[in-house]
Amino acid sequence: xxxxxxxxxxxxxxxxxxxxxxxxxxxxxxxxxxxxxxxxxxxxxxxxxxxxxxxxxxxxxxxxxxxxxxxxxxxxxxxxxxxxxxxxxxxxxxxxxxxxxxxxxxxxxxxxxxxxxxxxxxxxxxxxxxxxxxxxxxxxxxxxxxxxxxxxxxxxxxxxxxxxxxxxxxxxxxxxxxxxxxxxxxxxxxxxxxxxxxxxxxxxxxxxxxxxxxxxxxxxxxxxxxxxxxxxxxxxxxxxxxxxxxxxxxxxxxxxxxxxxxxxxxxxxxxxxxxxxxxxxxxxxxxxxxxxxxxxxxxxxxxxxxxxxxxxxxxxxxxxxxxxxxxxxxxxxxxxx
Amino acid sequence: xxxxxxxxxxxxxxxxxxxxxxxxxxxxxxxxxxxxxxxxxxxxxxxxxxxxxxxxxxxxxxxxxxxxxxxxxxxxxxxxxxxxxxxxxxxxxxxxxxxxxxxxxxxxxxxxxxxxxxxxxxxxxxxxxxxxxxxxxxxxxxxxxxxxxxxxxxxxxxxxxxxxxxxxxxxxxxxxxxxxxxxxxxxxxxxxxxxxxxxxxxxxxxxxxxxxxxxxxxxxxxxxxxxxxxxxxxxxxxxxxxxxxxxxxxxxxxxxxxxxxxxxxxxxxxxxxxxxxxxxxxxxxxxxxxxxxxxxxxxxxxxxxxxxxxxxxxxxxxxxxxxxxxxxxxxxxxxxx
Numbered sequence: 262x263x264x265x266x267x268x269x270x271x272x273x274x275x276x277x278x279x280x281x282x283x284x285x286x287x288x289x290x291x292x293x294x295x296x297x298x299x300x301x302x303x304x305x306x307x308x309x310x311x312x313x314x315x316x317x318x319x320x321x322x323x324x325x326x327x328x329x330x331x332x333x334x335x336x337x338x339x340x341x342x343x344x345x346x347x348x349x350x351x352x353x354x355x356x357x358x359x360x361x362x363x364x365x366x367x368x369x370x371x372x373x374x375x376x377x378x379x380x381x382x383x384x385x386x387x388x389x390x391x392x393x394x395x396x397x398x399x400x401x402x403x404x405x406x407x408x409x410x411x412x413x414x415x416x417x418x419x420x421x422x423x424x425x426x427x428x429x430x431x432x433x434x435x436x437x438x439x440x441x442x443x444x445x446x447x448x449x450x451x452x453x454x455x456x457x458x459x460x461x462x463x464x465x466x467x468x469x470x471x472x473x474x475x476x477x478x479x480x481x482x483x484x485x486x487x488x489x490x491x492x493x494x495x496x497x498x499x500x501x502x503x504x505x506x507x508x509x510x511x512x513x514x515x516x517x518x519x520x521x522x523x524x525x526x527x528x529x530x531x532x533x534x535x536x537x538x539x540x541x542x543x544x545x546x547x548x549x550x551x552x553x554x555x556x557x558x559x560x561x562x563x564x565x566x567x568x569x570x571x572x573x574x575x576x577x578x579x580x581x582x583x584x585x586x587x588x589x590x591x592x593x594x595x596x597x598x
Numbered sequence: 599x600x601x602x603x604x605x606x607x608x609x610x611x612x613x614x615x616x617x618x619x620x621x622x623x624x625x626x627x628x629x630x631x632x633x634x635x636x637x638x639x640x641x642x643x644x645x646x647x648x649x650x651x652x653x654x655x656x657x658x659x660x661x662x663x664x665x666x667x668x669x670x671x672x673x674x675x676x677x678x679x680x681x682x683x684x685x686x687x688x689x690x691x692x693x694x695x696x697x698x699x700x701x702x703x704x705x706x707x708x709x710x711x712x713x714x715x716x717x718x719x720x721x722x723x724x725x726x727x728x729x730x731x732x733x734x735x736x737x738x739x740x741x742x743x744x745x746x747x748x749x750x751x752x753x754x755x756x757x758x759x760x761x762x763x764x765x766x767x768x769x770x771x772x773x774x775x776x777x778x779x780x781x782x783x784x785x786x787x788x789x790x791x792x793x794x795x796x797x798x799x800x801x802x803x804x805x806x807x808x809x810x811x812x813x814x815x816x817x818x819x820x821x822x823x824x825x826x827x828x829x830x831x832x833x834x835x836x837x838x839x840x841x842x843x844x845x846x847x848x849x850x851x852x853x854x855x856x857x858x859x860x861x862x863x864x865x866x867x868x869x870x871x872x873x874x875x876x877x878x879x880x881x882x883x884x885x886x887x888x889x890x891x892x893x894x895x896x897x898x899x900x901x902x903x904x905x906x907x908x909x910x911x912x913x914x915x916x917x918x919x920x921x922x923x924x925x926x927x928x929x930x931x932x933x934x935x
Contacts, residue, residue, distance in 0.1 A: 429886035473862040504841035505860040523842040525810040543809050549766035
């Protein structure tokens, strides 16, 4: 079975010879090939050049027998396109020096046409498809709520004090920002499908800091609004903390859900029925001995069942992950074919 | 209804006039009284002096109309009693300069009698009971798995790489360490009940980094072993990520569970039946306007039902929390009486 059919069928709940396998952040710092490029170009330069981004996107596809690529980029391209400065200083996470704290701040944002403002990722998708026509490639974007987190807080955070001050004290401004982000996210994902993405994944990384009530009031409607603008390829929803929100997943408008590792696959299958799932190996399991990796991979595959499962980690691969662990995981999936 | 009866009844599922209210880290940096003491003594000095610890334990009880105190201490007193150095350098979390990475490291730990090695907290409990006989006081300890996290990693961590290397690569050493910690934790909690604690809470803060399978293999049996050594007062189990493990809670041996805020109270009640619950307001809700705090407090009380609910935050109060928010929360609980 060719990789296009394997991934496409799994994301649609159709028969496959075995689950397709790819993994979040598969183009990244755990690979020497990636670190070598980063010696000469910054992260932002990499995200801003479709030739370099294509090269990095190809690296894990060339080295491992994965069934899909994911386009190399960053979720903060959207805030940047809306006029915010985004910095990636060495050794720290992203920083937005002028965070949004008021209705006036939100009103001052641009709402550009994504075709004009965000051309790099569609260009990268087209270049990858020419370079590796045998491998399907996925597009992605940050979810509206997760983008709001960075735009309002100005950086990553433990408690997201400014975000929650806005949600709880000025919910109308938060909703207005989420609506504007949802339109950007939806159009951006659609532009990636139009450029040939075999599917798109929305990362709601920080939705897990919300209570279920606040997820339903803020994150869920924004995700629904974004996905409603997207058609033509499977839409995958990811949040880093799936368990508290699993029952909301069927309402997101997603065709499939990427599960983190703090949810039992068998329980997720029982809750979601036939909805295709992705995941859900603990990324730190790749530090285990090969036999233990194999046991964990097969346990997940067995619990997910034969239809509607894309094998993946439950979160991004970490920078110090041993290559041997990655190879053991992929081999354990492939031997199920 | 006096505070002893209100707390004791709520933790046992018996009738109360309204839910009792206290909150995690209620003696802490958000209070000017606490910051003033910390200007002249370090955190470790505070934990090591039962007079100072009693003074700090009393501060929130004197200032607010809470229904319980919780003894001021730190969960890392147990690793210290077992022979590990623990540092609290200004501006960073705890640091253990000689972390445990092998069976030999674990074998070198002391296993002291808690009565000899950990006298400060029982002494503080007795002094508080003399000072404020009208207010019940709770004891606490870190859960074995959470203590293992700090002892093996040597500090807080995002990915807990060394912890997971041990769990997945050398599970026998991890289990031996968990067993030894469980015996210490159990005896320590019992010594606090013997000193007059009205209940004890076990904090498994970091259990939420585990998959449900690993929780069941490592954290759960250690918690069971610890709680099995404790009798005479209600035992409360807390983990910062309740949702993935809610179905395991009835197996922990706890009499009640402290819920974080990423679990809907109504769903928790449906899963746990009559088991007493504590929680579960988002600590950041205290930054909201008073009317919004009140709405959220009442929503939780209504969902929990009239029996077996101790009102609390879903995690510790944060250092920048406004006093007005704390007051609004407590008033909203009291007006339900």
